[in-house]
Amino acid sequence: xxxxxxLPPSFSTVSGDIDGIYYVILWITGITFFITEGLLFYFxxxxxxxxxxxATYDHGxxxxxxxxxxxxLVIVLWIGVVSKxxxxxxxxxxxxxxxxxxxxxxxxxxxxxxxxxDGALGTSDDFETLNELxxxxxxxxxxxLRSDDVLHSFFLPEMRIKQDAVPGQDITVWFEAIQPGxxxxxxxxxxxxxxxxxxxxLTVYTAADFQAWSSSQAQQQQP
Amino acid sequence: MSTIExxxxxxxxxxxxxHHELPFIRKYIFSTDHKMIAKQFMFVSLFFLVIGxxxxxxxxxxxxxxxxxxxxxxxxxxxxxxxxxxxxxxLPEFYNSLVTMHGTIxxxxxxxxxxxxxxxxxxxxxxxxxxxxxxxxxxxxxxWLAVPAGILMLSSFAVEGGAAGAGWTSYAPLSASGxxxxxxxxxxxxxxxxTILGFSSLVGAVNYITTVINMRAPGMTxxxxxxxxxxxxxxAILILxxxxxxxxxxxxxxxxxxxxxxxxxPEVGGEPLLxxxxxxxxxxxEVYILIxxxxxxxxxxxxxxxxxxxxxxxxxxxxxxxxxxxGWIVWxxxxxxxxxxxxxxxxxxxxxxxxxxxxxxxTFNWLATVWKxxxxxxxxxxYALAFVSMFIIGGLSGIFMASTPVDIYIHDTYFIVAHIHYxxxxxxxxxxxxxxxxxYPKMFGRMMxxxxxxxxxxxxxxxYNLVFWPMHNLGLQGMMRRIYDFTQYEYLAPLQPMNExxxxxxxxxxxxxxxxAFNFFWSLFKGEKASNNPWDSNTLEWTVPSxxxxxxxxxxxxxxxxxxxxxxxxxxxxxxxxxxxxxSKPPVQELIPEPVTPTPEGF
Numbered sequence: 001x002x003x004x005x006x007l008p009p010s011f012s013t014v015s016g017d018i019d020g021i022y023y024v025i026l027w028i029t030g031i032t033f034f035i036t037e038g039l040l041f042y043f044x045x046x047x048x049x050x051x052x053x054x055a056t057y058d059h060g061x062x063x064x065x066x067x068x069x070x071x072x073l074v075i076v077l078w079i080g081v082v083s084k085x086x087x088x089x090x091x092x093x094x095x096x097x098x099x100x101x102x103x104x105x106x107x108x109x110x111x112x113x114x115x116x117x118d119g120a121l122g123t124s125d126d127f128e129t130l131n132e133l134x135x136x137x138x139x140x141x142x143x144x145l146r147s148d149d150v151l152h153s154f155f156l157p158e159m160r161i162k163q164d165a166v167p168g169q170d171i172t173v174w175f176e177a178i179q180p181g182x183x184x185x186x187x188x189x190x191x192x193x194x195x196x197x198x199x200x201x202l203t204v205y206t207a208a209d210f211q212a213w214s215s216s217q218a219q220q221q222q223p
Numbered sequence: 224m225s226t227i228e229x230x231x232x233x234x235x236x237x238x239x240x241x242h243h244e245l246p247f248i249r250k251y252i253f254s255t256d257h258k259m260i261a262k263q264f265m266f267v268s269l270f271f272l273v274i275g276x277x278x279x280x281x282x283x284x285x286x287x288x289x290x291x292x293x294x295x296x297x298x299x300x301x302x303x304x305x306x307x308x309x310x311x312x313x314l315p316e317f318y319n320s321l322v323t324m325h326g327t328i329x330x331x332x333x334x335x336x337x338x339x340x341x342x343x344x345x346x347x348x349x350x351x352x353x354x355x356x357x358x359x360x361x362x363x364x365x366x367w368l369a370v371p372a373g374i375l376m377l378s379s380f381a382v383e384g385g386a387a388g389a390g391w392t393s394y395a396p397l398s399a400s401g402x403x404x405x406x407x408x409x410x411x412x413x414x415x416x417x418t419i420l421g422f423s424s425l426v427g428a429v430n431y432i433t434t435v436i437n438m439r440a441p442g443m444t445x446x447x448x449x450x451x452x453x454x455x456x457x458x459a460i461l462i463l464x465x466x467x468x469x470x471x472x473x474x475x476x477x478x479x480x481x482x483x484x485x486x487x488x489p490e491v492g493g494e495p496l497l498x499x500x501x502x503x504x505x506x507x508x509e510v511y512i513l514i515x516x517x518x519x520x521x522x523x524x525x526x527x528x529x530x531x532x533x534x535x536x537x538x539x540x541x542x543x544x545x546x547x548x549x550g551w552i553v554w555x556x557x558x559x560x561x562x563x564x565x566x567x568x569x570x571x572x573x574x575x576x577x578x579x580x581x582x583x584x585x586t587f588n589w590l591a592t593v594w595k596x597x598x599x600x601x602x603x604x605x606y607a608l609a610f611v612s613m614f615i616i617g618g619l620s621g622i623f624m625a626s627t628p629v630d631i632y633i634h635d636t637y638f639i640v641a642h643i644h645y646x647x648x649x650x651x652x653x654x655x656x657x658x659x660x661x662x663y664p665k666m667f668g669r670m671m672x673x674x675x676x677x678x679x680x681x682x683x684x685x686x687y688n689l690v691f692w693p694m695h696n697l698g699l700q701g702m703m704r705r706i707y708d709f710t711q712y713e714y715l716a717p718l719q720p721m722n723e724x725x726x727x728x729x730x731x732x733x734x735x736x737x738x739x740a741f742n743f744f745w746s747l748f749k750g751e752k753a754s755n756n757p758w759d760s761n762t763l764e765w766t767v768p769s770x771x772x773x774x775x776x777x778x779x780x781x782x783x784x785x786x787x788x789x790x791x792x793x794x795x796x797x798x799x800x801x802x803x804x805x806x807s808k809p810p811v812q813e814l815i816p817e818p819v820t821p822t823p824e825g826f
Contacts, residue, residue: 001721003696007632018628025626029619036590036615043593044608047529048600054797055790056595060535064591065584069538072583076576079626084569086628091565107403150397151495153560153635157701157714160632166496166562167396168489184714188560188635188703190322190390192403193315196707 098139264340287726326391352440395487442782454519517654529596613649638698664753
């Protein structure tokens with residue numbers, strides 16, 4: 001059993017920053033946890049009822065109230081500011097695409113459309129894969145995420161990517177893998193009876209291997 | 224004279240002076256006495272608490288032993304379980320119903336009516352010195368709307384297609400049409416039930432607000448009100464403003480389901496995200512509806528059992544009010560991954576970070592309350608201390624989700640399942656145990672058995688943590704919530720031992736609750752007789768007999784001080800009831816701030 005509070009390894013250009021903020025919060029909350037719980041247990045032990053003990057008659061202290069209002073406020077707002085930068089990188093500032101694909105969720109599969117040899121989506125040489133996303137390493141993969149029916153959530157745990165697919169909306173998601181290999185695609189939003197089976201594989205290739213795979217697929221799928 | 228006129232005359236004559244014995248049906252069933260209604264809410268919601276727990280054990284069977292025959296599964300119909308030669312295996316559609324109904328029942332039919340229906344009804348009139356609620360018959364209606372809502376909700380298990388299976392949040396479009404789930408009538412019953420329950424809550428909220436504003440005894444100024452009543456008052460305001468939004472959304476979704484309208488269905492021009500905005504605009508205040516009364520109860524018990532004034536009474540009140548305001552502008556943090564504009568995500572992150580502050584203030588004040596106290600570590604105090612300890616964990620884990628980039632990874636994973644249970648079980652439910660144990664003598668005139676309670680406390684706090692702590696770790700490993708068979712994912716399959724460990728802990732945790740149930744019923748008949756004030760408390764409910772008579776106070780109480788004057792040098796004992804006149808200053812009428820005679824209004 002894994003009782004660790006460490007995150008599993010991650011493999012995208014932004015995942016290091018995301019994990020970094022996680023560890024910052026883990027340190028802050030961890031220290032707060034030990035201090036507050038420690039004090040609570042210490043007080044329970046130290047001030048437990050004994051014959052002759054009398055509680056201190058004390059209504060509070062404005063100084064302490066100000067302290068424990070301002071210190072948490074500054075800390076959480078600082079976490080907010082740091083988080084904003086990474087959030088913008090992941091969700092707002094989409095880089096120029098190395099590969100553009102359309103991912104469409106529907107009960108209970110992920111359909112991926114690739115641009116084909118002409119490099120443009122929506123043309124006759126587009127080809128598709130089911131429950132597989134193939135991508136080159138070290139290039140931003142920009143996904144247009146769609147849904148045909150209900151909400152799904154496109155989850156690439158190793159890339160630290162998650163985005164709901166919403167019917168009627170085109171949502172842009174991007175990631176850039178830093179190491180070739182096979183990774184998981186999951187659905188993280190309850191989408192019906194087969195929700196649990198809506199998984200797939202993300203395969204990341206070197207640039208050359210991806211080219212080879214892409215052209216072979218394009219040829220196979222030519223009508 | 225008509226009955227209404229008779230009642231009005233009776234009320235005008237002072238109401239509580241000559242109460243003849245009411246017939247059984249008016250006393251125990253269609254009662255207008257707030258204490259009886261509180262008990263009715265308690266029994267019904269404890270029943271639902273048991274149901275919710277049993278649903279959880281079935282869910283945990285499937286997670287601990289994915290797709291293995293469930294013991295006793297053969298007793299369930301084929302619509303829920305697939306029979307095999309070795310036993311019956313749970314179907315995914317039934318698992319989805321379990322997920323949905325466990326959440327719905329625990330939130331709407333167990334925790335909320337325990338906190339608001341039980342403690343709101345029991346404590347508000349008694350703690351402010353009122354003879355009953357402002358509108359006793361509305362109060363009765365509030366309970367009798369909740370009952371049919373509960374019956375409708377449970378009956379949905381028996382209809383064709385089974386109970387609702389789109390999660391307790393019922394996200395559209397999954398919930399908007401049976402074609403996606405195979406659940407038609409079940410989802411509609413879910414919507415109808417919650418709409419009716421919403422009316423029940425609204426009626427109750429109006430009553431609480433009116434009662435607190437109008438019916439406080441002479442001398443019971445706003446800042447002499449006990450924190451439990453403060454919390455319940457702010458909670459009632461949140462209910463009054465939040466439930467109409469939910470009711471509107473539920474009715475729109477019901478129209479989408481039954482009439483084919485397109486509020487949330489994109490194929491006919493609807494907007495799925497609208498449901499989420501409406502649901503969470505209600506749903507986040509709801510989170511505070513579920514924790515504020517628990518905070519109030521814990522404050523009462525901590526101060527009393529520490530024999531020490533609550534630390535920073537005014538900041539405690541301001542923190543409750545602050546949460547009441549900030550609670551309205553954080554709903555978007557449930558929707559960071561929803562496809563909502565990511566710039567909006569940043570604003571919701573900042574407001575969410577800000578709402579951590581009032582919770583921190585309350586926690587530090589609780590710590591400072593037990594600091595240098597004289598801690599009587601009996602069972603209500605143990606439950607209340609557990610509340611503080613577990614709420615700290617739930618509060619801290621919330622910061623992870625509040626940070627938008629971290630939420631990308633842990634959103635919709637078991638990390639959030641851990642978080643919500645640390646707040647709602649570790650927080651609210653431990654406070655409910657504290658509250659029921661603490662006010663049990665006032666409700667029933669008998670004490671609960673202390674040894675059994677300590678045994679229950681010890682088992683519950685340990686098993687509870689064995690269940691929910693490792694869920695953080697599951698979430699960090701990427702295990703999604705609401706997933707029927709996680710072993711379908713190769714990277715999640717190694718988590719089976721931990722899931723099995725959690726499931727076994729759940730079975731023991733649920734079994735341990737029978738100790739409390741036994742103690743509860745046993746003490747009704749065999750418990751030690753309770754005095755009027757077994758906890759040496761200051762607040763008004765402890766000045767009247769246990770249980771209090773109809774009309775509560777034989778004479779209008781007069782309040783001289785705040786509720787937490789424990790170990791005051793002015794008093795010879797370590798408590799100083801709110802009604803004890805100050806020494807050297809006899810209770811001259813002029814000293815009493817504007818004697819308000821509460822008008823005993825009928826409905």
